[in-house]
Amino acid sequence: MKEIIKNKITEAVNEMISKNENYSDFELGDLNFEISFTKDEKFGDWSSNIAMILAGRLRMNPFELAQEIAQLFRTENNIEKVEAVAPGYINFYLSKEYFSNVVGEILKKCDDWGKIDDLKGKVFLAEHTDPNLFKEFHIGHVMTNTIGESLGRIAQFANAEVKQVTFQGDVGLHVAKTLWGMKELNAELPDEESDVWAKQAFLGKCYAWGEKNYSQEDNSNVKNEIIAINKAVYSKEDEVQNKIYKTGKEWSLKYFEEIYKILGSNFDHYFLESETFEDGKRIVEENLNKVFKESNGAIIFPGSEYGLHDRVFINSEGLPTYEAKDIGLFYNKWKKYNPDISLTITGGEQKEYFQVVKKAAGMINKEWEEKTIHIAHGTLRLKSGKMSSRKGEIVRAKKWIEDTADIILKKMKENNVSDNKEADAKKIAIAAIKYSILKIMAGKDIVYDEEKSISFEGDSGPYLQYSYVRANSILNKLSGYVIGDFKKINLRSGDVPRIEKMLVKFPEIVSKSLSEYSPHVVANYLHDLSAEFNSFYANTKIADEKNVDYKNNVALTEAFRMTLKNGLYLLGIEAVEKM
RNA sequence: GCCCCCAUAGCUCAACGGAUAGAGCAACAGCCUUCUAAGCUGAAGAUCUAGGUUCGAUUCCUGGUGGGGGUACCA
Numbered sequence: 001m002k003e004i005i006k007n008k009i010t011e012a013v014n015e016m017i018s019k020n021e022n023y024s025d026f027e028l029g030d031l032n033f034e035i036s037f038t039k040d041e042k043f044g045d046w047s048s049n050i051a052m053i054l055a056g057r058l059r060m061n062p063f064e065l066a067q068e069i070a071q072l073f074r075t076e077n078n079i080e081k082v083e084a085v086a087p088g089y090i091n092f093y094l095s096k097e098y099f100s101n102v103v104g105e106i107l108k109k110c111d112d113w114g115k116i117d118d119l120k121g122k123v124f125l126a127e128h129t130d131p132n133l134f135k136e137f138h139i140g141h142v143m144t145n146t147i148g149e150s151l152g153r154i155a156q157f158a159n160a161e162v163k164q165v166t167f168q169g170d171v172g173l174h175v176a177k178t179l180w181g182m183k184e185l186n187a188e189l190p191d192e193e194s195d196v197w198a199k200q201a202f203l204g205k206c207y208a209w210g211e212k213n214y215s216q217e218d219n220s221n222v223k224n225e226i227i228a229i230n231k232a233v234y235s236k237e238d239e240v241q242n243k244i245y246k247t248g249k250e251w252s253l254k255y256f257e258e259i260y261k262i263l264g265s266n267f268d269h270y271f272l273e274s275e276t277f278e279d280g281k282r283i284v285e286e287n288l289n290k291v292f293k294e295s296n297g298a299i300i301f302p303g304s305e306y307g308l309h310d311r312v313f314i315n316s317e318g319l320p321t322y323e324a325k326d327i328g329l330f331y332n333k334w335k336k337y338n339p340d341i342s343l344t345i346t347g348g349e350q351k352e353y354f355q356v357v358k359k360a361a362g363m364i365n366k367e368w369e370e371k372t373i374h375i376a377h378g379t380l381r382l383k384s385g386k387m388s389s390r391k392g393e394i395v396r397a398k399k400w401i402e403d404t405a406d407i408i409l410k411k412m413k414e415n416n417v418s419d420n421k422e423a424d425a426k427k428i429a430i431a432a433i434k435y436s437i438l439k440i441m442a443g444k445d446i447v448y449d450e451e452k453s454i455s456f457e458g459d460s461g462p463y464l465q466y467s468y469v470r471a472n473s474i475l476n477k478l479s480g481y482v483i484g485d486f487k488k489i490n491l492r493s494g495d496v497p498r499i500e501k502m503l504v505k506f507p508e509i510v511s512k513s514l515s516e517y518s519p520h521v522v523a524n525y526l527h528d529l530s531a532e533f534n535s536f537y538a539n540t541k542i543a544d545e546k547n548v549d550y551k552n553n554v555a556l557t558e559a560f561r562m563t564l565k566n567g568l569y570l571l572g573i574e575a576v577e578k579m
Numbered sequence: 580g581c582c583c584c585c586a587u588a589g590c591u592c593a594a595c596g597g598a599u600a601g602a603g604c605a606a607c608a609g610c611c612u613u614c615u616a617a618g619c620u621g622a623a624g625a626u627c628u629a630g631g632u633u634c635g636a637u638u639c640c641u642g643g644u645g646g647g648g649g650u651a652c653c654a
Contacts, residue, residue, distance in 0.1 A: 085598075132654070300652085309651080319652090348648065349648055351583070355583095376584090439592070445648095447591085457618090460617085463618090466618075470615065474614045524594095543614050
């Protein structure tokens with residue numbers, strides 16, 4: 001529809017220009033005007049700003065120009081009315097047929113409703129979460145994971161071939177600190193029968209202990225020990241240490257598997273630093289004196305020459321830093337997937353760091369820079385201040401989810417509608433958490449208030465799930481009917497309900513969300529859509545055969561349910577049947 | 580010091596340079612004999628500050644104030 005309107009406007013403007021010699025030297029080609037949904041029903045359904053843009057160029061009154069264009073606009077069946085309105089909008093009113101046809105289309109497309117071709121044939125890589133083995137998974141990781149998973153799913157809806165990957169840190173100073181701690185705190189070592197949570201909690205404690213001792217100024221012995229351990233991790237020469245390392249690594253990998261399962265996150269591949277650092281180191285060394293240079297015994301990239309920071313890629317011990325490992329990751333990503341778009345999602349504090357790495361990467365291989373997009377999201381911070389796994393001051397993801405699920409479970413027991421309360425409570429908890437992250441534009445900080453539990457009402461994940469449950473409940477009641485019976489939709493007796501008009505927007509919303517790499521566009525839309533449905537629900541008895549618009553309303557409810565379900569999928573949220 | 584980001588209602592967030600700046604929470608007034616009240620309806624409430632660009636600025640530019648982040652061998 002958008003394209004039709006756009007073409008017809010172009011025709012009208014061309015006609016206007018050809019008729020009037022005042023415009024003869026005017027070129028339409030580069031006009032970038034828009035056709036967008038109106039923000040209020042009273043302005044019609046679609047609206048164009050063409051007159052206001054033309055007005056600037058032709059130095060004319062936008063409203064008069066709008067009137068002229070509107071008059072020349074040749075309407076077609078589905079466009080009922082075209083109207084020029086001050087300050088210079090041209091508004092389009094669509095017919096009832098148009099909207100009921102879209103409802104029919106939604107019922108036909110089902111799970112495919114909302115899919116677009118924006119990334120057809122493209123390989124889309126989404127790297128996110130990037131936890132360090134030997135450290136605990138905290139609520140900050142949940143944020144990256146949630147945003148990354150959602151962006152991947154949105155790209156998938158845009159018909160891209162999506163690969164979700166993560167880059168896990170299994171070598172480096174943090175590992176050395178943990179290993180040192182494991183030796184020191186050996187007495188507390190959990191036995192093999194302990195669960196993954198206890199084991200990882202122990203590793204987290206060891207890390208914090210190692211970090212604390214490492215950074216104490218008067219403790220140069222410990223510092224040297226840890227540096228030695230770090231070297232041995234890379235070289236794998238110390239048999240005893242290799243064994244400890246192997247134990248810790250296995251515990252961690254199992255632990256992360258459990259976490260990903262809880263979050264509903266699926267990775268196509270796990271890159272490990274231990275598998276990329278050699279490539280990274282080699283590439284950096286190959287490009288010494290071309291891209292990189294030596295400085296104080298280390299190999300650095302002189303970012304300051306490009307308005308960025310200088311950063312160390314290989315330290316004076318000859319070991320690769322995260323920077324070099326990231327170069328190795330670029331190499332391995334392209335070797336394995338050759339992506340058209342490669343997204344890296346991290347916290348905002350890595351913004352300037354990543355600019356440096358990306359710049360350096362681009363000087364090695366142009367494609368690496370050109371096809372990489374860094375999404376820096378905000379920090380999930382505590383009300384009391386920043387989390388620090390170094391100091392052991394973190395909120396564990398698992399605890400967050402379980403605490404949330406407990407509150408929900410209590411509420412479910414009061415209501416007593418769900419048949420699998422435990423499982424549903426978990427889904428609702430995840431929904432609440434993910435939605436609270438996704439409803440905010442990526443890039444902004446979120447303050448996590450441990451006192452105030454997360455919201456289950458209003459603009460929240462559970463609100464969306466609840467709206468789904470309501471629609472579901474109506475449709476279940478009609479189990480004697482097959483929805484197929486409603487696919488032949490008659491014209492409504494009255495006005496098209498707002499919810500029906502809103503459904504039409506879904507594919508456009510997906511497209512916008514993708515182009516801005518911002519799941520919050522989808523989240524906000526689903527909230528508005530659900531609010532509109534709930535309002536419709538409160539004012540209309542939907543499952544009422546006596547109503548003249550009965551079939552329309554049932555079909556509309558089904559279309560809403562499908563749209564919401566597909567939208568929730570994009571956010572990585574599961575619908576529940578009852579709650 | 581230098582660089583980057585942010586500032587909208589009491590609180591948490593929205594708003595392609597456009598129409599009356601939208602929501603949720605909290606507080607206030609209502610609505611369960613009717614498809615699940617995790618809901619609905621109503622009223623109240625906001626663009627940090629000084630300039631500039633524009634037909635039009637919450638949005639773009641400059642200064643100020645306040646907050647966050649980054650600044651070489653951590654990730």
